[in-house]
Amino acid sequence: GPVALEEGDPDRDPARPARLHREDRPGLPVAVHHRGERDRPGRLDAAGGLECAGHADQFQLGLAPQRLDSATFVPHRSAPALQTVSAGDHFLCGIDLAGAARCWGDNSGGRLGTLSDGSTPLPVDGIAAAEAIATGNSHSCVVTGGQVLCWGFEEAGELGFGLRPLAPEGHPASPVPGLPAMAPAIDSEAQHTCALDQAGGVWCWGRNDAGQCG
Secondary structure, X not given: OOEOOOOOOOOOOOOOOEEEOOOOOOOOOOOOOOOOOOOOOEEEOOOOOEEEOOEEOOOOOOOOOEEOOOOXXXXXXXXXOEEEEEEOXXXXXXXXXXXXXXXXXXXXXXXXXXXXXXXXXXXXXXXOOOOEEEEOOOEEEEEEOOEEEEXXXXXXXXXXXXXXXXXXXXXXXXXXXXOOOEEEEEEEOOOEEEEEEOOOOEEEEEOOOOOOOO
């Protein structure tokens, strides 16, 4: 499970969640609604309607695979009204107005968290009342009820379970073990995730070859 070791401790497993000491990390810029790929911008209108632009080779825009002009935003044809949306690598996830986490696009490695061809934003299995969501290259995480749940493909501890044998089909949504009560603030990059606990501590897990996890 997660450990609270000093930064640089040789016994720390970087693929498991570890709390960063607040004196070393006074704050964390968390972007819950962010764009994971430069060629796939997205935005929400005032009513929560999703509009996307750019490349769409895996139904990311709710349209047949195509490339739009990057400046042209079009309404997503099948997404419900959303509170927030996050773009991963060839897929997107969001939280609808009822709190369900929904993902669509490329489902290789189980990155959508449900059995789907990716053309429709279906609810992620096993998640209700999501409060925040973040996507990486092939994994996603949400905060719900003080817990962090992650799903998708894992090769560098992205799901918070440490290094495990590769599972090409990915992993379903499961709580990250060893975390305290978490706040609704989380962000993921390519193969790591950081989240804020309710006491203000920052926890990170996943790839750490460049110090991503502190």
